Amino acid sequence: MTNDTALESTGRKYRLGIALSGGGARGFAHAGALMAIEEAGLKPDVVAGVSAGSVVAVLYAAGVRPADIPRLFSNAGMSDFTTLSLGHGGLLSAEKFKKFVMKAIGGYTRLEDLPMPVYIGVTDFDRGVATEFHRGPIGDVMLASCSIPIVFRPVNIDGVNYVDGGVLRNHPAWILRDKCDKLIGINVSPLNQRANPSSLLDVAMRTYNLMAKANQNADMNLCDISVTTPEIAHYKVFNLKNINSVFISGYIHARKALREAGMWNTERSTNAI
Numbered sequence: 001m002t003n004d005t006a007l008e009s010t011g012r013k014y015r016l017g018i019a020l021s022g023g024g025a026r027g028f029a030h031a032g033a034l035m036a037i038e039e040a041g042l043k044p045d046v047v048a049g050v051s052a053g054s055v056v057a058v059l060y061a062a063g064v065r066p067a068d069i070p071r072l073f074s075n076a077g078m079s080d081f082t083t084l085s086l087g088h089g090g091l092l093s094a095e096k097f098k099k100f101v102m103k104a105i106g107g108y109t110r111l112e113d114l115p116m117p118v119y120i121g122v123t124d125f126d127r128g129v130a131t132e133f134h135r136g137p138i139g140d141v142m143l144a145s146c147s148i149p150i151v152f153r154p155v156n157i158d159g160v161n162y163v164d165g166g167v168l169r170n171h172p173a174w175i176l177r178d179k180c181d182k183l184i185g186i187n188v189s190p191l192n193q194r195a196n197p198s199s200l201l202d203v204a205m206r207t208y209n210l211m212a213k214a215n216q217n218a219d220m221n222l223c224d225i226s227v228t229t230p231e232i233a234h235y236k237v238f239n240l241k242n243i244n245s246v247f248i249s250g251y252i253h254a255r256k257a258l259r260e261a262g263m264w265n266t267e268r269s270t271n272a273i
Helices: 024-039 052-061 068-072 096-104 138-146 172-178 200-220 244-259
Strands: 015-022 046-050 090-093 119-122 129-134 151-152 155-157 160-164 179-186 224-227
Touching: 015 024, 015 172, 024 052, 024 068, 024 096, 024 129, 024 179, 024 244, 052 068, 052 096, 052 119, 052 138, 052 155, 068 244, 096 138, 096 244, 119 138, 138 155, 138 160, 151 172, 151 200, 172 179, 172 200, 179 200, 224 244
Parallel strands: 015 046, 015 179, 046 119, 090 151, 179 224
Antiparallel strands: 119 129, 119 160, 155 160
16 A cells, blocks of 8 residues: 555545644654654644643644654753742743743744644643644643643633643544544553652652543544554653653654554655664
């Protein structure tokens, strides 16, 4: 099967969409998966992301190459992106992280201005429903999608409080399914079977991971191709020390899934890793 045949149009708005799950620092696997998708000779028309997936989606849509995404963070730690914010609805503020990403994407300020369409999944904290943005301020929407309750304070956009999209829908396939002929979903949030919480933050993160696991399987089943990265389950959400290993995991598993689906164009692919 050629890639053109695999992407035969069914009349939907986009031919190929990519849906990127939440997963914290494990989100660098998304960048690896995107590199494999490009090497397969495939060109995404739209991308959706939740939480960490929203960060990669925004960077990718702005034109940052997949291999360059982990390089942006290679010399950084969580202290470079967060500050204590006790008493404001969360333990930490991530305003520094928002500024970092906004600088990396250049002069773009709104989702609708990005060269590639982007949909970002969030949780409407006031109404208790999953929703999405494809228009609006990039920084605030992305930050809302990443705002894990208790850890980060909710983000107010136009009078509504939003928190991490992974609370209700950790995988954004539901946003794109009816818009795309083919949908590739990447799940970088496997559950570590061993929980050894030693702090309030550990307990909050374990709770978030359990919620994510409970709600993401149905969305993964909506995808034509689902890529999972089981070996990165033991990496902590805020650990930036293993981003290269995480990146390679996403690349390897996406390449494998695409080959199995007959969507790997050997004439255009390379062996970059």
